[in-house]
Amino acid sequence: MRIPFLLLLRNTRKTDRARGSDTPVFLKAMAPRGAAFALLGALALTGCRQDMHDQPRYRPFAATDFFGDRRASRPAIPGTVARGMLKTDTGYWTGKAAGKEVERYPLPLTREVLERGRDRFNIYCQPCHGAAGYGNGIIVTRGLKNPPSYHTDALREAPIGHFVDVMTNGSGSMLSYASRVPVRDRWAIAAYIRVLQQSQNVKAGDLSAEERQKVNAPEARAAEPKKEAAH
Amino acid sequence: MSQIFRPSSNAVSKISLLVVVLTVGFLGWALWGLAYSPFATRSKIPFDQPVPFSHKHHVGGLGIDCRYCHPVVERTAFAGMPATETCMSCHTMIWTNAPMLEPVRQSWATGKSLEWNRVHDLPGFVYFNHSIHVNKGIGCQSCHGRVDQMPLMYQVNTLYMDWCLECHRNPEKYVRPRDKVYQMDYEYPANQAEVGARLVAEYKIQKFTDCYTCHR
Structure with missing residues (x-):
């Protein structure tokens, strides 16, 4: 980072004036700064690394080349008993x-x-x-x-x-x-x-009188709000 | 000694000021557009999968509940991917010769896992937990979109932090009754402001916006 900043800060006007060039000096002075900005931009882009996004750890069910079956989530070793899971009952x-x-x-x-x-x-x-x-x-x-x-x-x-x-x-x-x-x-x-x-x-x-009445009066049943279907 | 600035410098300086403003504005707009485009967010792009599994057919067409295949979504951080056994619960009996399902049958016969491509890929520094969201009344559809209309799975939202925070700051806008969480075509009532506020209180939803809520 130090070099681009030095470029930005460097005052080039003096040398251009000494040369007696016809080109407006401020434009010339801007050229190295422009280059420095471009360089900074390029550096910023190369800064887009994904290390924090793709961390060296496995998420559930991720694939891996480390194990033969390609599973990072390891199946329990046969005979493993989790606490409270002996299943004696x-x-x-x-x-x-x-x-x-x-x-x-x-x-x-x-x-x-x-x-x-x-x-x-x-x-x-x-x-x-x-x-x-x-x-x-x-x-x-x-x-x-x-x-x-x-x-x-x-x-x-x-x-x-x-x-x-x-x-x-x-x-x-x-x-x-x-x-x-x-x-x-x-x-x-x-x-x-x-x-x-x-x-x-x-x-x-087995039905109560009230329930039986409901069953026997289909029109009353139809008028009832429909039970919402399970999604 | 020549003048440093010639008369034309006036025009040049004014135009260059304008050009600078326009360029910066354009670059900002272009970067913003790029950052929110499917190119950067990977949203709206169907992923290739070993088996072209259609949520549209299984959820939209057959009405199978999300939890049939993602059974641990209510209990764990990870929603769970169906074991081959889950596919074979039906496909030992129907579509048994479909060439499309050959990888599933292979997996069933050999015990090797099917290797699906992760569609919703959060950065490694984000610790998202499905169970707390579905248990507090955030519908699957709120983040995953109309899965029941997707022949191949794709991401709908950006999954950017501002998108997460929009809901973490205003949960009352997005919360729904718990028994509607798995419903794909849920429509928020017109008085969602009231209903949402009531549900936020009832479900004791806290507006967690601390860094360590999601980043550890």
């Missing part, structure tokens, strides 16, 4: 204990759990299983074989652990969702599947 973690599907819901069952289940169901299950669980989701219209409907006697009577087992280990052509849906959410979804089953299998006698 196989019933909770897989829906199955000693080869038997869990019968009892292992978490406190609250409205929040059911709402969480609905939310997760609509993200991960609804594309194939359909919003009401008839196995008619949008992917089915694109050529997927119908997944089974939840509204069959076999599935109504299946233990709650069955659904968690299917989500955890997959079933038939359905792959495992364990890597995408944490176990707590899998149980929440299972609870919501029970809600769906109940919603499609209510006897008229």
